[in-house]
Amino acid sequence: MVKPTLTLEIGSLLTSTDNPVAGIKNLVIERDMDIPADVLRLQLMERSGIALDNAVSAKLGYDGNEEVVFTGNVVALKPAIAAVEIQALGHMNVLLNLRTSATFENQSAGDIAHHLINEAGATAGTVENGVTFPRYYVDNRISAYEHLRSLADRLGYELYTDRNGNIMFHPLGPAAGLDSLGGLGSAVAGALGGAGLSFVYKQHLLQAAADRQPVAWRKIDVGGESPMSGKGDTTSHWLTINDSDYRGEAGDGSPQILVRDPAARTKDLADRFAAGLLATHKRNAHEISITVLGQAQIDLGDSISSSDVPDDLIDGSGYVRAIRHRFGEGIGFVTDVRISLDVNE
Structure with missing residues (x-):
C-alpha cells in the first residue's frame, strides 16, 4: 500500500x-x-x-x-x-497588486500580456499572441490582472498560473481554434489538447456530480460605433448611421446582448471579440466535478474525462478549470477537480 x-x-x-x-x-x-x-x-x-x-x-x-x-x-x-x-x-498576486499605464500600437494580445507580466516581475508560461490591436490602452485605475482578465475574456482565453507559478494566457477547449480558424463554429472542431487523464466509475471516482445550465447569452453583438474598418486602422471615425456594417457577431438565437467596446476598432476585431465572449460565457455552462484519491500531477488546463457513470450527464471530457488538494489528519490525500465540458456535449 x-x-x-x-x-x-x-x-x-x-x-x-x-x-x-x-x-x-x-x-x-x-x-x-x-x-x-x-x-x-x-x-x-x-x-x-x-x-x-x-x-x-x-x-x-x-x-x-x-x-x-x-x-x-x-x-x-x-x-x-x-x-x-x-x-x-x-504568483498571480503580483499582477493583482500592479497598477500601471501604457499605450500599445500595432501590438498583439500576447505582446500586451508579456509587457504586464514582465513589469509585475512574474514569469510567463504559455502566452498566445492572438489578434493585433491598432491601439490598446492600459491605465492605473484598475490592476494589471483586471486588464489581462478583460482581454482574456474578449478573446475566449483563460488566464491562470500553472503549478510552478508561471502566468498562462491562452485558449483552451473549443476556444482553441478561434484565432486559427476565425470563428466560433469552426472552433468547436479544435480538439482538446492531448489524450489526458481518464477516471472511471467504480475504479477511481470517490464522488462525481454534474452541473448543466443554459448558456447566459446565445448571441453576442460587439461594436457598432465606428466605421473605421471601412477607412483603415489608423483613422478615428466614431459615428455612423449604418452601424450593422461594422458590428461583429457570434452565435444565434436568444437571449442576446450588445456589447460596446472601444477596443474593437475594426469589424474583424468586433467579430473576434464576439466569438471570444461567447466562448467565455459557454465554458461554465456544462461542468463535471469529481473527487479522486490524491492526484498531484493534475494541473489547470489538463485534458481529463470521467466515464461509465450511471447518469450519462456525469460522463464527458473537457479541461480542468479548478483543483483542490486536501491533505491531513483523517482525510489522507484527496483531489477535487472541476471540468469544463464542450457546451455541445
Missing part, C-alpha cells in the same frame, strides 16, 4: 511527512480559473520562524515520489496557543 507524502518549503523551514518539523496538521490548496490567485491554507503546530512574504513551495505524492502543487508567498499568519494557520497566495 502506498503512503501519501508531503514536502513543504516556507522561507528557511523545510518540513515533510518523514521529517515533520513544526508539526503538519492539515493542508488545503485551491486553484481555480475563476479566482484570481491560487490559495494555500496550512495548519502547523508551531510557526517555526515563518514570516510574511516568505516563499512557499508545496509538493504532494506517494512514498516520496512527489510533484509540485503550489508556489507562492505567505500573505497571512494566524498564530494561536495550540497551532498556527498560514495562508499563501500564488
